[in-house]
Amino acid sequence: MGNGGNVSETALEARNIYKVFGRNPQQAVKRLKAGETRTEVQDAGTAAVIDAIFTVNRGEIFVIMGLSGSGKSTIIRMLNGLHDATAGSITIGGDAITGIPAGRLRDIRRDRVSMVFQHFALLPHRTVAANVAYPLELKGVGKTERLRKADEILALVGLEGWGDKLPSELSGGMQQRVGIARALAADTDILLMDEAFSALDPLIRREMQEQLVELQAKLQKTIVFITHDLNEAMFLGDRIAVMRDGRIVQIGTPEDILTDPANDYVEQFVQDVDRARVLTASNVMERPRPVVAESAGPRTALRQMRDAYMSATYVVGRDRKLVGIVTDRDAVKLVRKGESSLASILKPAPQVVDENEVLMNLFIPSVESPLPLAVTDAEGRLTGVIPRVTLLAALGPGPGATGELTLPLNPMPQAVIDEVLAEASSFTEAAAEATDPTVADTSAGTADTEEVR
Amino acid sequence: MDFRIPIGTWVAAFVDWVKDNLDGLLDGIAFVFGFLVNGLTAGLLSVHFVAIIAIAALIAWLVRSWQLAIGTAVSLLLIVGMNLWVPAMQTMSLVLVATVVAVLIAVPLGIWSARNATVRALLKPVLDFMQTMPAFVYLIPAIVFFGIGVVPGMVATIIFALPPGVRLTELGIRGVDAETVEAGQAFGAKPGQILRGIQLPLAMPTIMAGINQVIMLALSMAVIAGMAGADGLGKMVVEAISTINIAKGVEAGLGVVLIAVFLDRVTAALGTPAENHASLLGIMARRREAQRRAAASAPVPDAVLQPA
Numbered sequence: 001m002g003n004g005g006n007v008s009e010t011a012l013e014a015r016n017i018y019k020v021f022g023r024n025p026q027q028a029v030k031r032l033k034a035g036e037t038r039t040e041v042q043d044a045g046t047a048a049v050i051d052a053i054f055t056v057n058r059g060e061i062f063v064i065m066g067l068s069g070s071g072k073s074t075i076i077r078m079l080n081g082l083h084d085a086t087a088g089s090i091t092i093g094g095d096a097i098t099g100i101p102a103g104r105l106r107d108i109r110r111d112r113v114s115m116v117f118q119h120f121a122l123l124p125h126r127t128v129a130a131n132v133a134y135p136l137e138l139k140g141v142g143k144t145e146r147l148r149k150a151d152e153i154l155a156l157v158g159l160e161g162w163g164d165k166l167p168s169e170l171s172g173g174m175q176q177r178v179g180i181a182r183a184l185a186a187d188t189d190i191l192l193m194d195e196a197f198s199a200l201d202p203l204i205r206r207e208m209q210e211q212l213v214e215l216q217a218k219l220q221k222t223i224v225f226i227t228h229d230l231n232e233a234m235f236l237g238d239r240i241a242v243m244r245d246g247r248i249v250q251i252g253t254p255e256d257i258l259t260d261p262a263n264d265y266v267e268q269f270v271q272d273v274d275r276a277r278v279l280t281a282s283n284v285m286e287r288p289r290p291v292v293a294e295s296a297g298p299r300t301a302l303r304q305m306r307d308a309y310m311s312a313t314y315v316v317g318r319d320r321k322l323v324g325i326v327t328d329r330d331a332v333k334l335v336r337k338g339e340s341s342l343a344s345i346l347k348p349a350p351q352v353v354d355e356n357e358v359l360m361n362l363f364i365p366s367v368e369s370p371l372p373l374a375v376t377d378a379e380g381r382l383t384g385v386i387p388r389v390t391l392l393a394a395l396g397p398g399p400g401a402t403g404e405l406t407l408p409l410n411p412m413p414q415a416v417i418d419e420v421l422a423e424a425s426s427f428t429e430a431a432a433e434a435t436d437p438t439v440a441d442t443s444a445g446t447a448d449t450e451e452v453r
Numbered sequence: 454m455d456f457r458i459p460i461g462t463w464v465a466a467f468v469d470w471v472k473d474n475l476d477g478l479l480d481g482i483a484f485v486f487g488f489l490v491n492g493l494t495a496g497l498l499s500v501h502f503v504a505i506i507a508i509a510a511l512i513a514w515l516v517r518s519w520q521l522a523i524g525t526a527v528s529l530l531l532i533v534g535m536n537l538w539v540p541a542m543q544t545m546s547l548v549l550v551a552t553v554v555a556v557l558i559a560v561p562l563g564i565w566s567a568r569n570a571t572v573r574a575l576l577k578p579v580l581d582f583m584q585t586m587p588a589f590v591y592l593i594p595a596i597v598f599f600g601i602g603v604v605p606g607m608v609a610t611i612i613f614a615l616p617p618g619v620r621l622t623e624l625g626i627r628g629v630d631a632e633t634v635e636a637g638q639a640f641g642a643k644p645g646q647i648l649r650g651i652q653l654p655l656a657m658p659t660i661m662a663g664i665n666q667v668i669m670l671a672l673s674m675a676v677i678a679g680m681a682g683a684d685g686l687g688k689m690v691v692e693a694i695s696t697i698n699i700a701k702g703v704e705a706g707l708g709v710v711l712i713a714v715f716l717d718r719v720t721a722a723l724g725t726p727a728e729n730h731a732s733l734l735g736i737m738a739r740r741r742e743a744q745r746r747a748a749a750s751a752p753v754p755d756a757v758l759q760p761a
Binding site: 077080082106107108109110111113114115117118119121122123124125134135138139164182186192 | 636
């Protein structure tokens, strides 16, 4: 995720495309444009794609997702002209591919767009290497040259040394890697992947998805990926178009779709999604609390911890860079000694995660962190924290239930803190706290176990 | 009620018209077919039968197995033993030439009808007609056109044997996985490149099954060709029928069966080369493969073990 960079140059554009199969496609399109539904125009033809508008940026993975019959396979076949559009226009890098002669279309397919198929579609009578070399053969590349290139690309997808085998001797996952290698051999900017991993076992599928992301980081192709699997869409997609009954109902980033579904259909769809793999730390984190500046004294730190019911606090330097934590016990000692700089008791933060990390990878750090998990950005600035409760709540459906339910992490007995603060001068404030009945209750049980390391 | 649609008369008139107006064409066909069959027969008979048997056995071994090679040798020796070698070779040439001609017509027609729905729709009733019309009926115009001899028998044989070749070619090409054909299109292959590089190779087993059927039907026509005066085992069967000669009939019939079995096994094996592990060609291919693999894996022994 997060690949693709910031260059948003348009690689592919579909403007109001329609595809109707059947007796009278043009009439069906006219009626659809006039506002009739897909079912109403059924007598004129079956509308597979209705008024699809989207652009794909250079270097991104654009996922088109929908159930079977939603028109996604038809759309991807329109993008390389295997199906011609009934209406609307499609351009690839500015060149139209709709309404052009067959020879010109073949040139575009040879040089600009390649495709990976659901059932691999390898040529069973050719060796793996010859399959990979097939697009080069069509381009008229000489035999030695194209086989050399095929070996190179096979190595890239991890199939070194398998070139002499026949496709039937390979497992499904390996065959699809050959399919990908073949598409890469064509050396096109745009890669169309039609349910490329749907025919594979779940474990292999996962592995292939990860490999695709790796390859994409290396090669920076523009990929249009079709899938019916929302988890796959969320994992791979920089942006996702959700289709239903021939129409695109929402286009957005995985987070957009998950947190802000356009309608009930999308919402129902995303209910089943594995949120842990989609949402990132920055999607669920809360305002950092407690946090003190490095320059603040131990008393401020103690007050912060007391207010947040925490046994430690994060300390940030200038620019809000996370420098470490301070525990209440150490702060108490410092106050008793009368020192005013936190530097001597500063400890490194136990667990820090990047804000782009998916929730899946936060569970272990969260368990191992005595404090709400610290979240930092690329510059190391503390941008938020994730309490365990928040992490759990984020996995449920609906808007993130991120209330104020932070877990009390064994705080210093309230009485002790009050006592210390009282000694040190702030009488009025300490008195006010001590008379608060709820605070007195919670601290009562632990009052006798007071122990300062 | 003497109303009658005189279809037979119309066809007869048409046949007469063809006979009168296309004489040159008919003569040309008769000459070419006659030349091919007689030439092949003469060729087969000019070599000593042992050599022919050896070649046939070698072919059987190349495409299938040594067992088939032995079976072939024994069958052909049995034909020699029954003193049927000459008529057997005459029948063999008739069948082979008829098959080649039928295949040359059937495969392109099959390809055409696989790619064109209109052709397919038009061809279907014609093929049904060709296949179900009693084969003897073809002999009548054929004899009118070409006279008595090997040519009318061959023409009747070709017409009768053609349909399965067309049908199975069409079926084979249309049965090629649509996604695989799409793959060719998606990488920018021209229709001809898709036909040669994808459709024909993948349809080959079915096409070969069609050719096998053509050969079998052609052999079954051997007797009918004999009625039209073509020399060979068929003619002997016809003679045996007319003289109620059981011994002669059984021997000639057995000759047809032995040739049929040989041609059937060999052409069936040609359609599925990958399944014939015991064939000489298969053995040689594996040995070459093993040598190349040994040579290739020697410098990088771990290359094959990479991903699971």
